[in-house]
Amino acid sequence: MTIFDALTLIGGLCLFLFGMNxxxxxxERRAGSSLQSLLGKLTxxxxxxxxxxxxxxxxxxxxxxxxxxxVGFVNSxxxxxxxxxxxxxxxxxxxxxxxxxxSLGGVSGDxxxxxxxxxxxxxxxxxxxxxxxxxxxxxxxxxDTGTILLGFATLMFGMDIMTNAVSxxxxxxxxxxxxxxxxxxxxxxxxxxxxxxxxxxSSASVGILQALAKTGAVSYGAAIPIIMGQNIGTCIxxxxxxxxxxxxxxxxxxxxxxxxxxxxxxxxxAFWTVDAILSPALFGQAATMGGIATAHTIFNILCTLLLxxxxxxxxxxxxxxxxxxxxxEKKVELDERLLVTPSVAxxxxxxxxxxxxxxAIGAMKDxxxxxxxxxxxxxxxxxxxxxKTDHFEDVIGTYLVKLSTHQISEHDSTESTKLLxxxxxxxxxxxxxxxxxxxxxxxxxxxLTLSPAASHExxxxxxxxxxxxxxxxxxxxxEDTQVASAVEPLEQVxxxxxxxxxxxxxIRLQKSECSIETGFVWNDIITSxxxxxxxxxxxxxxxxxxxEHNLNLHESLRVMKSDSEYYKEKYKEFADKYxxxxxxx
Numbered sequence: 001m002t003i004f005d006a007l008t009l010i011g012g013l014c015l016f017l018f019g020m021n022x023x024x025x026x027x028e029r030r031a032g033s034s035l036q037s038l039l040g041k042l043t044x045x046x047x048x049x050x051x052x053x054x055x056x057x058x059x060x061x062x063x064x065x066x067x068x069x070x071v072g073f074v075n076s077x078x079x080x081x082x083x084x085x086x087x088x089x090x091x092x093x094x095x096x097x098x099x100x101x102x103s104l105g106g107v108s109g110d111x112x113x114x115x116x117x118x119x120x121x122x123x124x125x126x127x128x129x130x131x132x133x134x135x136x137x138x139x140x141x142x143x144d145t146g147t148i149l150l151g152f153a154t155l156m157f158g159m160d161i162m163t164n165a166v167s168x169x170x171x172x173x174x175x176x177x178x179x180x181x182x183x184x185x186x187x188x189x190x191x192x193x194x195x196x197x198x199x200x201x202s203s204a205s206v207g208i209l210q211a212l213a214k215t216g217a218v219s220y221g222a223a224i225p226i227i228m229g230q231n232i233g234t235c236i237x238x239x240x241x242x243x244x245x246x247x248x249x250x251x252x253x254x255x256x257x258x259x260x261x262x263x264x265x266x267x268x269x270a271f272w273t274v275d276a277i278l279s280p281a282l283f284g285q286a287a288t289m290g291g292i293a294t295a296h297t298i299f300n301i302l303c304t305l306l307l308x309x310x311x312x313x314x315x316x317x318x319x320x321x322x323x324x325x326x327x328x329e330k331k332v333e334l335d336e337r338l339l340v341t342p343s344v345a346x347x348x349x350x351x352x353x354x355x356x357x358x359x360a361i362g363a364m365k366d367x368x369x370x371x372x373x374x375x376x377x378x379x380x381x382x383x384x385x386x387x388k389t390d391h392f393e394d395v396i397g398t399y400l401v402k403l404s405t406h407q408i409s410e411h412d413s414t415e416s417t418k419l420l421x422x423x424x425x426x427x428x429x430x431x432x433x434x435x436x437x438x439x440x441x442x443x444x445x446x447x448l449t450l451s452p453a454a455s456h457e458x459x460x461x462x463x464x465x466x467x468x469x470x471x472x473x474x475x476x477x478x479e480d481t482q483v484a485s486a487v488e489p490l491e492q493v494x495x496x497x498x499x500x501x502x503x504x505x506x507i508r509l510q511k512s513e514c515s516i517e518t519g520f521v522w523n524d525i526i527t528s529x530x531x532x533x534x535x536x537x538x539x540x541x542x543x544x545x546x547x548e549h550n551l552n553l554h555e556s557l558r559v560m561k562s563d564s565e566y567y568k569e570k571y572k573e574f575a576d577k578y579x580x581x582x583x584x585x
Contacts, residue, residue, distance in 0.1 A: 005165050012161030015154050017204055020098075023151025024065060029342065029409055030144040046086045046308060053090025063095035064201055064237040065340055067256050071241050072337030073344075075249035081318065084252040085311045088259060092231065093300045098203035099293035102159055102210050127153035140410040162211040185225040185272050189264065192229025202234035206296055210289040220291065221275065221283035227296050228268055231260040231303070241337050251318035258317055263303030334399045342408040346415055349399055353419050353426075354477050356392035359385050360426040360433075361473045364532060367433040368462050370440040371525065379437045382430075389430040393423050418546040422476065425535040425542075429469075432528040432535075439525050448518045451508060457501045457580055458525065464494050464578045465529050472536040481547045485564070487540035489571035493578055494533040500580050501526050 057066045070087050073079035079087070126149045133146025196205040209226060212218050235257040242253035275283055287295075307314065334352055338345035363385035366378050400416050408416065442448070450458065468490045475484035505522065508514040514522070 009162055009165035012158045012163075012165055013208070015158030016162060016207060017158070017199070017201075019151045019153070019155030019158055020201070020204060020207075021151075023148055023155060025407065026144045026147035026151060029407055030141060030148060046311060049083050049086025050090040050093075050304070050308065053087035053092075054094040055090070056087075057091040057094025058097045063091040063203075064234055066091040066094070067235075067238040067253075068241045068337055069341055069344065070256075071238055071245060071249045071252050072335040072340075074252045075245040075335045075337065081248050081251050081255070082311065082315055085255050085259075085314055086308070088252070088256050089304050089308055089311070092259070093297070093304055095202055095234075096293070096297040096300055099206045099210065099296045102156075102207050103289040103293040123153040123156045144407075144409070159207060159211060162208070163214045166212055166215055185228075185268055185275070188222055188225025189229035189232070189268060192226035193233035194229075195226075196230040196233025197236040198233075200234075200237045202230045205230045205233065206292065210292050213287045213289055213292055216286045218287045219284055220287045220295065223287040223292055224271060224283075224295050224299070225268065227292070227299055228264045228271075231300070232257075232264055235260055245335070245337075247322050247324065250322045251315075254318045254321050255314050258314060258321075259303070259307055263299075263307060266306060267299060267302055334395055336399075336402065339403060339406060342403060342406050342412055345399075345403055346408075346412050346419075349396060349403070349419060350415070352392065353396055353423055356389055356396065356423060357426050357473055357476055359392070360389045360430040361469050363389070363430045363433040364436075364469055365466065367436040367440075368466065370437050371458065371462065374440045374444045379441065382433050382437050386430040386434045389427045393427040396423050414546055418542045422539050422542045425538045429532050429535050432532045435528045436525060439521050439528070442521055443518075446517070448515070448521060450518065450522065451514050453504065453508065454514060454522060457497075457504060458522075460578055460580055461494070461497050461501065461526060461529055464490065464497060464574070465532055468494065468533050468536045472539050475540050475543050479543060479547065481544050484540035484543040485566055486570050488537055489567050490574045491533045491537040492571060493574040494530055496575070497578060497580065498526055498530040504580075 053066060053070075056069075057063050067088055070079065070084045070091075074081060074084050130146040130149030130153060133142045134150060135146075137143055137146065192205065195208070196202050199205055206227065209218070209223060209230075213223065235253075238253040238256045242250045274280065334345075334349060338348055363382045366382050366385070369375070370378055370382070397420065400420050403416060404413075468487060471483055471487050471490065474480060475487065502523070505514065505519060509516065509519060
């Protein structure tokens with residue numbers, strides 16, 4: 001093997017790893033909704049968890065990526081540790097799909113059908129289709145499909161280059177002797193683990209082993225222990241991703257490691273025993289690409305059959321190795337490990353934004369209670385809620401900015417933009433809640449009281465604001481455009497109420513029925529209430545815009561006011577409901 005063969009081998013390996021990486025990323029984006037659907041089927045049922053792990057890994061072609069996602073899900077409380085165990089086992093079997101795809105390179109024969117199965121026969125066609133989709137289609141989904149095809153073609157070309165580059169090794173005695181050394185099962189396991197840990201991909205290390213198998217120097221006796229070691233080496237990615245997570249996430253990584261170590265130890269002992277006692281002829285035969293894929297699949301299935309019934313014991317072992325501490329764990333709201341799957345990360349972001357919405361709306365409702373009867377406890381809770389929404393906005397906003405640096409689908413981009421707009425409005429609602437509490441405190445400290453007419457008017461306005469808050473929260477959490485469409489007419493009614501209240505206030509001032517000092521506080525209150533309704537309108541508009549894939553809020557509201565019969569009906573309904581009776585006008 002010359003220096004040029006070595007350079008060709010390195011180039012082929014780089015193409016292989018690059019193709020696998022871009023194909024996996026494009027598959028994650030393209031299958032985002034499918035991943036959410038699969039994850040939604042997670043139950044404590046072992047079989048369903050296993051199938052979910054298998055399905056997700058088969059889709060994204062990486063057990064490491066699946067396990068990192070699982071660590072992120074557990075860290076974000078999207079998944080329990082028991083669910084994670086079953087998913088991890090499924091991921092170990094799902095990763096064998098890659099080896100079967102790569103084994104097509106070992107297909108040989110003179111028939112047209114067999115020649116068509118060889119990757120070098122069909123990958124150029126896939127590459128051509130892929131480049132057309134990628135360069136000439138505007139749809140994000142079609143571009144992702146093109147990237148998948150290009151990644152697969154690059155992967156298979158890299159595999160072919162590696163195979164050709166190592167073909168000369170079969171004539172080198174030192175290379176043959178090297179694989180004789182690997183027939184020591186323990187040594188083979190160590191080499192397989194180290195190679196996979198270095199590449200952080202069992203699929204990649206299996207592919208390299210399949211390429212070497214084409215030389216005819218790799219026996220099954222040497223290949224099987226290496227395959228066993230690869231399962232241990234792939235755990236390094238999950239272990240690294242668990243740094244800085246909560247204890248349950250660390251336990252998920254420990255489960256992944258213990259599953260593979262225990263499975264390897266048991267079946268390595270069985271392999272060693274069979275080899276020592278029976279010395280089957282198969283172990284001395286040269287391994288083929290298809291044979292390695294078969295061995296990889298059988299080993300992972302055997303590990304699952306051994307340990308799936310004992311998932312409860314693995315959970316207990318994880319708790320033993322990562323015990324509960326005395327100090328409570330800090331809850332992590334958004335986990336950057338989920339960014340590897342943007343659609344799932346965005347869904348988690350949406351859940352946290354819903355929590356923020358409930359806190360902000362709750363703060364505003366509590367502040368309205370303070371207007372009726374001031375309470376220091378309620379005032380303190382409103383301020384605490386405002387601090388929480390500030391934190392929520394910072395966390396969610398930062399997370400969405402990081403998400404935008406990843407390649408995401410058009411739908412996810414629209415959702416991300418909607419959330420960025422909406423979280424600012426929820427934060428401002430909590431700010432207005434604090435403003436109302438401060439107004440209530442000022443009235444208490446200065447012994448200011450509202451006239452009966454002013455008090456009645458504020459009560460009507462507060463009722464309208466409570467309803468618009470409920471409608472807004474319902475529309476946002478349930479993504480209900482019908483409910484969202486009812487927010488804008490109510491916001492317009494609240495605007496009219498504010499004008500009526502200010503006119504009434506001027507008349508009361510002229511009649512000396514209200515003091516100027518009380519009037520200032522009263523004006524601050526109705527201003528905060530009216531601006532709260534404005535933010536509710538923005539939020540509802542964002543929900544409608546996202547559903548219609550239109551980010552022009554002002555245009556959506558203009559069309560609604562001018563063309564919608566529903567808007568006119570709701571406006572009349574709210575105007576009749578919140579009319580100011582006995583107003584001083």
